[in-house]
Amino acid sequence: MFFELARLALSNLTRNRSRLIMTVSGVIVGTTAVMVLLSLTYGLQRAAESGVGASSALTEIRLYAPPAFDTRIEDAPVLDDETLDELRQTPGVQTIIPTVNFYGAGELVAGDYRSYAPILGIDPALLSTLDLEVDQGEMRLGPGEVIFGGQVNQYFVDPESTDYEPVTVDIFAEQIELRVTSYSDNRQRDIRLRPSALLKSGTGLYDSFMFMPLDDVLDLNEWVTGETVSRRDLRYDQAIVRTTDREVTQDVAQVFRDLGYFVEDAGDFIRQLNNFFTTMRLVLGGIGGIALIVAAFGIANTMSMAILERTKEIGVMKAVGARDGDVLMVFLVEAGLVGLVGGGIGVLITYGIANLVNNAIQQAGGTGEGGGIFFLPFDPSRIGDQLLVIPSELPIFIIAVATIVGLGAGLWPAVRAARLLPVVALRSE
Amino acid sequence: MADVTNDRAPMVQTHNLEKIYRIGTHQVHAVAHVNMTIPRGQFVAIMGPSGSGKSTLLYLLGGLDHPTSGDIVVNRQHINALSAEDLAEFRRETIGFIFQAFHLIPTMAALENVALPGLFSGMTRDEREERAYRLMHALGLEHWIDHKPTQLSGGQQQRVAIARALFNDPPLIMADEPTGALDSQTGAHVLQMLERMARKLGKTVVVVTHDSHIASRADRVISLQDGSIIEDIKQLPAAIP
Ligand SMILES: Nc1ncnc2c1ncn2[C@@H]1O[C@H](COP(=O)(O)OP(=O)(O)OP(=O)(O)O)[C@@H](O)[C@H]1O
Ligand SMILES: [Mg+2]
Numbered sequence: 001m002f003f004e005l006a007r008l009a010l011s012n013l014t015r016n017r018s019r020l021i022m023t024v025s026g027v028i029v030g031t032t033a034v035m036v037l038l039s040l041t042y043g044l045q046r047a048a049e050s051g052v053g054a055s056s057a058l059t060e061i062r063l064y065a066p067p068a069f070d071t072r073i074e075d076a077p078v079l080d081d082e083t084l085d086e087l088r089q090t091p092g093v094q095t096i097i098p099t100v101n102f103y104g105a106g107e108l109v110a111g112d113y114r115s116y117a118p119i120l121g122i123d124p125a126l127l128s129t130l131d132l133e134v135d136q137g138e139m140r141l142g143p144g145e146v147i148f149g150g151q152v153n154q155y156f157v158d159p160e161s162t163d164y165e166p167v168t169v170d171i172f173a174e175q176i177e178l179r180v181t182s183y184s185d186n187r188q189r190d191i192r193l194r195p196s197a198l199l200k201s202g203t204g205l206y207d208s209f210m211f212m213p214l215d216d217v218l219d220l221n222e223w224v225t226g227e228t229v230s231r232r233d234l235r236y237d238q239a240i241v242r243t244t245d246r247e248v249t250q251d252v253a254q255v256f257r258d259l260g261y262f263v264e265d266a267g268d269f270i271r272q273l274n275n276f277f278t279t280m281r282l283v284l285g286g287i288g289g290i291a292l293i294v295a296a297f298g299i300a301n302t303m304s305m306a307i308l309e310r311t312k313e314i315g316v317m318k319a320v321g322a323r324d325g326d327v328l329m330v331f332l333v334e335a336g337l338v339g340l341v342g343g344g345i346g347v348l349i350t351y352g353i354a355n356l357v358n359n360a361i362q363q364a365g366g367t368g369e370g371g372g373i374f375f376l377p378f379d380p381s382r383i384g385d386q387l388l389v390i391p392s393e394l395p396i397f398i399i400a401v402a403t404i405v406g407l408g409a410g411l412w413p414a415v416r417a418a419r420l421l422p423v424v425a426l427r428s429e
Numbered sequence: 430m431a432d433v434t435n436d437r438a439p440m441v442q443t444h445n446l447e448k449i450y451r452i453g454t455h456q457v458h459a460v461a462h463v464n465m466t467i468p469r470g471q472f473v474a475i476m477g478p479s480g481s482g483k484s485t486l487l488y489l490l491g492g493l494d495h496p497t498s499g500d501i502v503v504n505r506q507h508i509n510a511l512s513a514e515d516l517a518e519f520r521r522e523t524i525g526f527i528f529q530a531f532h533l534i535p536t537m538a539a540l541e542n543v544a545l546p547g548l549f550s551g552m553t554r555d556e557r558e559e560r561a562y563r564l565m566h567a568l569g570l571e572h573w574i575d576h577k578p579t580q581l582s583g584g585q586q587q588r589v590a591i592a593r594a595l596f597n598d599p600p601l602i603m604a605d606e607p608t609g610a611l612d613s614q615t616g617a618h619v620l621q622m623l624e625r626m627a628r629k630l631g632k633t634v635v636v637v638t639h640d641s642h643i644a645s646r647a648d649r650v651i652s653l654q655d656g657s658i659i660e661d662i663k664q665l666p667a668a669i670p
Contacts, residue, residue, distance in 0.1 A: 001548075001551050004548055004554060005548070008548070011536060012536065312532060313532075313534055315493075315532075316534065316545075317545070317549070318493070318517070318520070319491070319520060319524075319526045319532075320520070320521065320545055320549065320593065320596075321517055321518065321520045321521020321522070321546050321549045321550065321597070322517060322548075322549045323514055323517040323549065324513055324514075326517075326549050421493075421494065421495070422488075422493040422494070422520075423488045423493045426488075426493065426528070426532070
């Protein structure tokens with residue numbers, strides 16, 4: 001029955017061709033505007049993400065086991081060699097690098113100056129998988145050696161001074177010592193540090209950390225706490241997970257979260273980026289949406305006219321037994337079809353526009369001058385070859401929206417038609 | 430039980446039927462206190478001067494309009510009490526309407542027009558067209574199946590409209606000046622079809638008309654003036670000349 005009524009609606013549509021074409025054109029303009037603007041935001045987002053994609057932060061997750069004393073968590077997950085081997089099997093995981101914290105204060109002494117830096121103990125064999133960038137020195141971690149985070153050298157202060165003005169210490173020239181204090185008897189010991197590398201500053205996660213060989217940190221911890229932990233029973237404090245691809249980072253993080261681990265990832269950054277572009281999409285989509293609203297008024301107007309012209313027919317349909325719902329259906333389907341067809345054509349046109357624009361960008365980039373698209377706020381090579389990116393679900397979304405707009409615009413006229421008293425419809429002129 | 434009473438129950442019965450139109454402070458009694466009973470199978474002509482309320486009465490009986498007050502029982506259904514949905518079903522199953530201006534859907538071919546009532550009773554397209562075809566064949570309209578209304582003469586259009594009214598085989602046929610737009614010869618043909626419905630198919634036929642020729646062929650002539658019945662004559666229909 002629905003299809004029968006829909007067929008009637010379809011044949012009614014083509015009654016007044018020029019009016020139909022104008023109405024559909026309105027929808028085409030509206031949907032094209034919305035879709036082009038949205039695909040622009042997707043293109044820009046891709047460009048922005050590819051800018052940070054090189055940064056290893058987006059493929060990195062930090063994993064913490066819940067503290068052992070937290071008895072609220074039953075079967076709390078742990079980080080030991082056995083579970084790590086299992087976790088490494090998680091799809092999307094490239095490597096997992098476990099680390100142990102130094103349990104002391106980590107006070108650094110350089111002459112009159114003092115500073116603090118948390119120390120991570122790491123298996124030197126896994127160092128290369130961490131993707132650290134060296135500013136000075138050499139990437140290695142022999143026994144007794146220390147890798148300094150990029151900003152550890154910059155925040156030394158003189159405790160005697162009044163202004164606490166931080167100074168930068170040349171860690172390779174000055175003598176740096178780590179002052180460790182025993183928990184049990186407050187004995188102090190200064191250990192001479194042998195820097196092997198200073199990392200590049202501003203890389204984010206490890207700017208204020210120091211790396212030492214795992215065994216060295218275990219020894220220090222033993223001295224500080226007075227407890228001996230055998231290498232076999234060792235529970236790591238945290239693990240650095242590197243994923244195969246930044247697209248999977250958030251999924252992998254979720255897997256670990258579900259296992260009960262505490263997880264930190266660059267998701268916040270990605271979320272911020274997503275939020276920004278979501279806002280941008282709402283704004284630009286809204287601007288395009290204005291054209292769609294205008295089109296909706298066009299549809300509403302066309303449907304009102306059509307219903308006025310066909311008032312007698314509505315009376316006839318009711319006289320031969322049409323329900324209010326049947327009449328409603330005929331006109332709603334008609335309005336919905338206007339939206340659907342307009343949306344469909346708008347989508348096709350957008351694909352055409354996207355091709356044209358992206359080709360033009362590619363060619364401008366290809367000349368090597370880049371001057372052709374000076375108005376873009378970033379290097380066209382970053383865009384790759386696509387300024388307008390159309391995600392596969394966008395056309396479906398657009399067509400659905402256009403159809404809903406059509407249905408919405410046609411609803412009120414259709415309801416009015418459905419409610420017409422047959423005698424009024426039949427007597428109308 | 431249902432069958433026996435069904436046969437004896439009148440097709441139409443009204444009680445103090447009234448339709449008042451208000452235009453500003455002015456009131457028009459289009460139909461005023463009409464009490465009438467039409468038995469099954471009767472061929473009734475309703476006559477009266479223009480504006481006397483003939484069409485209004487017909488629309489009220491057919492469930493196309495709401496009365497201001499009074500009751501209408503058609504085919505044992507109390508139609509004032511029907512919901513919109515049931516009223517649609519009532520019009521679909523019980524009433525066949527024929528209008529002076531034919532009221533065919535201009536975009537549809539004759540066959541589709543005849544089959545239109547089937548669209549709302551859930552018949553498939555094939556069922557509808559099959560029945561419409563047989564009906565048109567029976568009424569001698571098989572040549573006009575694919576014609577659009579504009580490609581038909583007035584008489585042909587009205588015969589298509591009659592076929593449409595018969596599509597669901599309703600017991601009650603209502604015609605509002607069915608020959609008003611036709612010349613006397615085609616009008617006579619339409620009249621013959623209406624008579625056949627009453628005499629051969631046993632349908633109850635109510636015809637609003639100015640045509641005394643039609644009236645002379647009816648079992649009964651009801652005359653209206655200012656919305657009231659002023660004359661109700663039962664007669665032996667004139668012999669077919
Ligand atoms: N919608 C309406 N609003 C106000 N008055 C109406 C309306 N419809 C009908 N009338 C009035 O009701 C009265 C009866 O009208 P109706 O159409 O039933 O007359 P009729 O007997 O069919 O006339 P005709 O022979 O010209 O068709 C008339 O006075 C008419 O003006
Ligand atoms: Mg009339």
